Amino acid sequence: LEPISLTVGAVSLFTGVIYYGLGRYFRERCQQYEAYKNTALQLDFDSKIFGQHLAKRVILKAVTGFLNNKQSKKPLALSFHGWTGTGKNFVSQILARNIYPTGMESPYIHQFVATLHFPHAHLIDQYKDQLQKWIKGNVTKCERSIFIFDEVDKMHPGLIDAIKPYLDYYELLDGVSYHRSIFIFLSNSGSGIISELALNFWKEGKTREEIQLSDVEQHLSLSAFNRKDSGFWHSSLIDQNLIDFFVPFLPLEYQHVKMCVRAELQQRSYIVDEELVTMVSKEMTYYPKEEQVFSLKGCKVVSSKLDYYL
Ligand SMILES: Nc1ncnc2c1ncn2[C@@H]1O[C@H](COP(=O)(O)OP(=O)(O)OP(=O)(O)O)[C@@H](O)[C@H]1O
Incomplete structure (x- = not known):
């Protein structure tokens, strides 16, 4: 081989490596979903989330698909x-970490909290505008962006509809595709329906694991649409079927609170003392007043509570 062709070969190898490295770097940073493994998410859910068989199953299937x-x-x-306190934020964080390992700190995961980011009813038009620009800007940077809206039930009626175009089936909007993004809405709305269902199962002596999505999903969507305090009141997101799944988080029982206390002790590297676990779990308030089945918080x-005893 001539020295010149050796040099050319070395240079092209070098640029190839740099190109590949940069490509991987950027792809990994934005399209980190390649790191997503449904078995890892399942393992995380099963070891960390208690009492939410339905939410875990639905989310795992929906996200993996x-x-x-x-x-x-x-x-x-x-x-x-x-x-x-039933795990909506916690599950979102675990999910986020399984797609982008830095979790909520990832530049591709964005969280809105209604009372913090959209507090004033008279600024609703301004918020709508900001929200649209912000979502467009972020998806332009990374198609696989994740948006988490917390306290949706505290959003002013109509605000959520500003994001309707992005949730729809448009191939491109102003040159941007939103098909790879994930939108998660968290709210307390519908919790009365879920509690009532769980209580009925309990009263009938059925296990909560028998509760199916079909027992509750339609009720959740209807109630969100019809209640003025749901954040989705008369929202086109619902009547145009743009929400893929309404996921119920069941109220937690005494046994689940005990699991949470154990998990918290383990996370702080304490030996699990069952007496302490019982003491802290009994400190919590349970409802309904008569049956005392579900933890109020x-x-x-x-x-x-644990800080107080340790
Ligand atoms: N189902 C659960 N399994 C395990 N831990 C849980 C569960 N639910 C709540 N926790 C624990 O309680 C903490 C608070 O829960 P989280 O913030 O997820 O509740 P939430 O449903 O989002 O409540 P809110 O509606 O008030 O925002 C979590 O960080 C976690 O430590």
Whole structure:
């Protein structure tokens, strides 16, 4: 080989490596879903999330199907419903981490909190405008963006409809495709329906694991559409079927609160002391007043209650 062709070969190899490296770097940073493994998400869910057989199953199937589908026709839209402290934020964080390992810190995962980002009713038109620009800007940077809207039930009626075009089946909007993004809505709306259903199952002596999505999904969607305080009141997101799944988070029972206390102790590297677990779990308030089946705050204050005893 001539020295000149050796040099050319070396240079092209070098640029190839750089090109490949840069390509991988950018692809991994934005399209990190390639790192997604449904078995890893399932393992995470099964070891960390208690009492939510339905939410875990629906989310795992929906997300895996969506990420594996290279021809998705619309973004994935999931609406999580349930009482406080039942795991809606926690599940979103775990899901986020399984797609982008830096989780909520990833530049491709965006969270809105209604009371923080959209507090004033008279600024609703401004918020709509900002929301659209912001979503467009982020999806332009990375198609596989994840948007989490917390406290949807505290959003002013009509605001959520600003994002309707992005959830629809348009191939391109102003040159941008939204088909690979994921939208997650979290709210307490419909928690009355879910609690009532879970209580009926309990009263009839059936296990909560027998509750099916079909027992509750239609009720959740109707109630979200009809209630003015749901954030989805008369929303075109619902009447045009742009939400793919309404996911119920069941109220947590005493046994689940105990699991949360154990998990919290383990996470803080304490030996699990069953007496302490029982003591902290009994400290929580349970409802309904007579039956005392479900924890009023789910597992939400477990961590601070534990601080008191440790
Ligand atoms: N089902 C669950 N399994 C395990 N831990 C849970 C569960 N639900 C809640 N927790 C624990 O309680 C904490 C608070 O829960 P989380 O913030 O997810 O509740 P939420 O449903 O989003 O409540 P809110 O409606 O008030 O926002 C979590 O960080 C987690 O430690």
